[in-house]
Amino acid sequence: MRLLQAINEKISMCDRIILALSSQELGRYTPSDEVADMVDYMRDERDRLRTEAKELGAGTHWVFGEAV
Numbered sequence: 763m764r765l766l767q768a769i770n771e772k773i774s775m776c777d778r779i780i781l782a783l784s785s786q787e788l789g790r791y792t793p794s795d796e797v798a799d800m801v802d803y804m805r806d807e808r809d810r811l812r813t814e815a816k817e818l819g820a821g822t823h824w825v826f827g828e829a830v
Contacts, residue, residue, distance in 0.1 A: 765825065769815045776808035 783801045817823035 766818050769811050773811045776804050780804045
């Protein structure tokens with residue numbers, strides 16, 4: 763399903779962004795509240811997307827609801 767594929771691609775991108783923002787090896791980012799907030803946002807987004815993917819797999823996602 764194309765929607766599930768798109769969600770999985772977004773989850774992968776969230777993981778990559780989290781790694782880039784929180785990685786000490788890069789040395790480009792100094793620890794700050796702003797970076798921590800961005801990492802928290804990306805983690806929340808990733809969790810939301812994972813929930814959507816599970817709902818799609820289980821057939822309980824809103825897209826399977828009755829058409830209005």
